[in-house]
Amino acid sequence: xxxxxxxSGFCVKAASVRGAxxxxxxxxxxxxxxxxxxxxxVLTELFRSGLxxxxxxxxxxxxxxxxxxxxxxxxxxxYWFQNHKARERQKRRRVSSDDDxxxxxxxxxxxxxxxxxxxxxxxxxxxLFPLNSFDRESSDQKLRLRANDQCKETExxxxxxxxxxxx
Amino acid sequence: xxxxxxxSGFCVKAASVRGAxxxxxxxxxxxxxxxxxxxxxVLTELFRSGLxxxxxxxxxxxxxxxxxxxxxxxxxxxYWFQNHKARERQKRRRVSSDDDxxxxxxxxxxxxxxxxxxxxxxxxxxxLFPLNSFDRESSDQKLRLRANDQCKETExxxxxxxxxxxx
DNA sequence: AACTTATGAATGAAAG
DNA sequence: CTTTCATTCATAAGTT
Numbered sequence: 473x474x475x476x477x478x479x480s481g482f483c484v485k486a487a488s489v490r491g492a493x494x495x496x497x498x499x500x501x502x503x504x505x506x507x508x509x510x511x512x513x514v515l516t517e518l519f520r521s522g523l524x525x526x527x528x529x530x531x532x533x534x535x536x537x538x539x540x541x542x543x544x545x546x547x548x549x550x551y552w553f554q555n556h557k558a559r560e561r562q563k564r565r566r567v568s569s570d571d572d573x574x575x576x577x578x579x580x581x582x583x584x585x586x587x588x589x590x591x592x593x594x595x596x597x598x599x600l601f602p603l604n605s606f607d608r609e610s611s612d613q614k615l616r617l618r619a620n621d622q623c624k625e626t627e628x629x630x631x632x633x634x635x636x637x638x639x
Numbered sequence: 640x641x642x643x644x645x646x647s648g649f650c651v652k653a654a655s656v657r658g659a660x661x662x663x664x665x666x667x668x669x670x671x672x673x674x675x676x677x678x679x680x681v682l683t684e685l686f687r688s689g690l691x692x693x694x695x696x697x698x699x700x701x702x703x704x705x706x707x708x709x710x711x712x713x714x715x716x717x718y719w720f721q722n723h724k725a726r727e728r729q730k731r732r733r734v735s736s737d738d739d740x741x742x743x744x745x746x747x748x749x750x751x752x753x754x755x756x757x758x759x760x761x762x763x764x765x766x767l768f769p770l771n772s773f774d775r776e777s778s779d780q781k782l783r784l785r786a787n788d789q790c791k792e793t794e795x796x797x798x799x800x801x802x803x804x805x806x
Numbered sequence: 807a808a809c810t811t812a813t814g815a816a817t818g819a820a821a822g
Numbered sequence: 823c824t825t826t827c828a829t830t831c832a833t834a835a836g837t838t
Binding site: 547555559 | 815
């Protein structure tokens with residue numbers, strides 16, 4: 473597949489975006505959802521009302537409701553809340569960094585210590601042998617305890633070999 | 640605004656591409672695993688072949704194999720499958736939920752990715768293309784260009800009703 | 807038109 | 823497995 477932008481995508485024109493009665497009558501770009509002022513208004517109101525992470529069902533309802541004001545998909549609503557919440561938190565985080573000063577070390581300390589807590593496991597050599605009877609939840613879980621390596625310049629790779637015979 | 644991070648003094652990103660149409664100049668980014676185009680390609684192929692929840696040893700093997708194309712850890716493989724599977728399911732759910740709303744629009748090609756037969760045990764020697772193909776197509780970033788628009792301007796919307804009672 | 811900002815979309819990592 | 827959080831990428835919209 474090479475091209476894919478020529479199926480049914482053709483936008484006419486997008487109405488004004490946020491900014492209150494914009495009206496610009498301009499932006500004619502598709503490729504990503506461009507919420508209308510009304511949609512943003514409703515979404516914002518929902519957020520203000522305390523809704524932060526709508527359930528799938530709620531997302532569906534919101535989407536349906538908003539589709540009345542313009543094209544929209546469930547995922548747009550999903551992403552909107554996800555982003556809105558994340559950015560609000562992000563901003564907060566920014567502000568809370570006024571502790572500056574000469575650093576109370578507390579933060580750094582915690583961060584430094586957490587790495588070597590209980591990673592002494594060194595599950596480097598995973599059990600490659602087939603477990604006897606119950607080979608139940610032996611997988612997954614253990615892998616998570618791997619410590620992080622250091623950044624290694626690994627941009628030198630060999631030619632792509634797509635054979636998956638190693639399995 | 641914003642700057643580079645300075646947590647533990649690791650490598651700061653270098654932006655750039657991950658083997659898109661350019662060349663091998665991959666961004667040396669740390670902090671979190673950034674799969675190379677080759678790695679994604681292999682992982683995707685494995686997934687397409689039916690692999691959904693690799694066992695510990697499979698993860699280990701895959702990781703080892705992929706490390707040939709760049710830095711990678713077992714947990715990255717583990718998470719990749721975990722996320723890929725979950726999102727495939729999530730996406731399907733969302734799309735199917737709001738497609739009844741779109742009605743007169745074309746069906747989504749996302750559905751094209753129907754479930755692959757689980758009986759795929761032919762992960763023996765899957766070769767998609769010659770090892771030295773110059774086909775450096777991005778399989779990672781280009782992926783984002785999937786068509787998803789059909790911007791149907793609903794410029795004729797009703798008066799704004801800000802009641803959120805539909806929840 | 808180039809640059810900057812705002813924000814939609816994606817995804818790695820992790821929590822529940 | 824499902825859901826959430828954190829970061830990052832991409833791009834429409836706004837600014838200079």
